[in-house]
Amino acid sequence: MRMRLGCRLSFQLPAPTPMILLLNVHYSRASDLERPDLLVTEPAVAIEAYRDVFGNWCNRVAAPAGRFVVSTDGLIRDAGLSDPVEETAEQYPVERLPSDVLTFLLPSRYCESDLLSDFAWGRFGETALGWPRVRAICDYVNRHVRFGYEHSRATRTAVETLNEGIGVCRDYAHLAIAICRCLNIPARYCTGYVSDIGQPAPYPPMDFAAWMEVYLGGKWLVFDPRNNDIRFGRVLIARGRDAADVPLSHSFGHHDLKSFEVWIDKATKTDDLPQERR
Structure with missing residues (x-):
């Protein structure tokens, strides 16, 4: 393609x-x-x-x-392939993580994982480790946050997104990333293009998109809490700790x-x- x-x-x-x-x-x-x-x-x-x-x-x-x-x-x-699905991808304990991944466990400007720890463990602490836990986080964020460009605010953080329940794609990503980090799952912020290929018409005006990559099974895997479905034609521009980096x-x-x-x-x-x- x-x-x-x-x-x-x-x-x-x-x-x-x-x-x-x-x-x-x-x-x-x-x-x-x-x-x-x-x-x-x-x-x-x-x-x-x-x-x-x-x-x-x-x-x-x-x-x-x-x-x-x-x-x-x-x-x-x-290649025209969808985001990979690896339901058996395991979560590594912190002591087994590569050193260059550890920075994506720490709080950052828009992802205050230090403030969300009690919430994250209380809500997701009983879910199965690895892919199922990240899937549960994405499902929750997708349901909890109401999307709308009128809700865009450049300074909104993950904690504010949780409390307000509104936002745009970067807010979905920040909240999911922060929750993952609370649960010792390395997660990083990504920005780029996501096409409407394979989606039913009518199509909304195109925009840049935000999603996250999560370290499971020894590699980085794509998760998109905003769309939370199968997407084709995803093209990365940049990645970092959160939107402040990119x-x-x-x-x-x-x-x-x-x-x-x-x-x-x-x-x-x-x-x-x-x-x-x-």
């Missing part, structure tokens, strides 16, 4: 503003790109690319005052996001050449 993916974000800046942008497909999928999703800016500015501490591709720019547009547009090959855009100054467009669709022959989307 071939997919066309990309985005276009338009900002209004009152003054020259340094920015960091995480909008490119993760390096682990680089070999699948038929046309790289290179970052383009309007007006054109110098772009410095670097890897952060988690290995994510980042782009650093000095955006001028006024209207500033960033966009990507790429073609990627995908914002799609971070500006060192005031900015207004004027427009936001995301796409990921099955590619057609006409997609072999870049097309401008406005």
Whole structure:
């Protein structure tokens, strides 16, 4: 399966503003790109690319005052498989975990696992270890949180999501991650594309998505507490402890996001050449 993916974000800046942008497909999928999703800016500015501490591709720019547009547009090959299901994946005790996984057991900015421990053990302490326990956590979060873009708040934490029962995909992910960490299950935050391939129409406007990866059976496995169903065409952009590590855009100054467009669709022959989307 071939997919066309990309985005276009338009900002209004009152003054020259340094920015960091995480909008490119993760390096682990680089070999699948038929046309790289290179970052383009309007007006054109110098772009410095670097890897952060988690290995994510980042782009650093000095955006001028006024209207500033960033966009990507790429073609990627995908096996067309759903997220893997491994119902026998076991949970390792902490002493058997690799050292580089331990950081994903600790509290972080949006995942206050230190404050949720009593709740997590009280609600999930009797569930079977491993895959069944993570599945139970995702089922709970999916039922407990009511989705709506009108509920979006950039500063909402896992504890606030639990108490308020509302949020967007990042809030679902943060709450599920925090509960997993309470139960000694390493979990990390992911952002990227999730296509509507295989889903019934009508389709809502496309957006970037957030999900989590959980360390079970000696590897990282995808869980998506927001959608909580079988999904195809998932493409990672970045991963970290929570959304504070992997914002799609971070500006060192005031900015207004004027427009936001995301796409990921099955590619057609006409997609072999870049097309401008406005």
